[in-house]
Amino acid sequence: MPRPTVARRSNAGTKGVPRAEREGQIVQVATEVFGTLGFAATSVADVADRAGISKPLIYNYFGSKEGLFSACLHRAGAILAGELERVARGDAVGLERALRTLEGLFTLLEPQPWIWRLFFDPTVPRGEEGIAAEIALYTDRITALADQGVGEMLRLAGADDPLDVAALTAVWLAVADSLVTWWLDHPDETPASMTERCVRLFGVVLGAPLPAHVTAD
Structure with a gap:
């Protein structure tokens, strides 16, 4: 199978860009490269070439390949958790909230699928301290939102056993x-x-009435 390619971005290292802005540009580029090629198959040189900057600049900003990947996880986790929190702030409950959560994820990830793949890459060194900390931070944040939604759904059905909530979460x-x-x-x-497919599948599996409105016309 041909190795996936990521187009080179020639202007990410333009002189005169403030450090914070340049770091953000590098992380954005690196997130796509890591999420497309995988951690093990990505080198700092790959990211530098894609960003149009030098390898020493990346080491100066992030210290190591693992440090750069941790920064990518931080950015990607914030994006994912932010979308889930947006749905949670809405008025949808129960199964409708679950479907709206999936709809939000599909919409968010369509132009940037590498964000999701970043967290599920089997080649990531999860024992590395910085990487483990970022994964734990956003896993806990996302699990808490899932626990909240599931708990709400079970309470609507008259069930409030904490172990039921944990199992269904x-x-x-x-x-x-x-x-x-x-x-x-x-x-x-x-x-x-x-999203329409999920509505059909949930309807078949659960045999339950489904929300009439999930996606906008």
């Missing part, structure tokens, strides 16, 4: 991950068509 996280991963492997599926 684990199920929901696995289902959401599987659906998003399947969708990323089927790029012809649009966010709208994938």
Whole structure:
């Protein structure tokens, strides 16, 4: 299979750019490279070439390949958690909230699928302290949101056993991950068509009435 390619961005290292802004540019580029090629297959030289900067500049800013990857996780995690929190602030509850969460993820990830793949790359050295800390931070943040939504759904059904909430939260996280991963492997599926597919699948599996409105017309 041909090695995935990421187009070179020639202006990311332009002189005169403030350090904070340049760091952000590098992290944005590196997130795409790591998420496309995978951690093990990506070198600092790959990122530098893609960003149009020198390798020493990356080491100066981030210290190491692992430090750069940690910064990418921080950015990607904030984007993902921010979308989930946006849905949580809405008025959808129960199954409708679950479907709106998936819809939000599909829409968010369509132009930047590498954000999701960054967290599920099997070649990532998860024992490295900085990387482990970032993964734990956003795993806990996202799990707390899932726990909140699942707990709300169970309470609506008259169930409030904490172990039931914990068990169903684990199920929901696995289902959401599987659906998003399947969708990323089927790029012809649009966010709208994938959301409609989820509505159908949930209806079949749960045998429950589904929200009449999930996506905008």
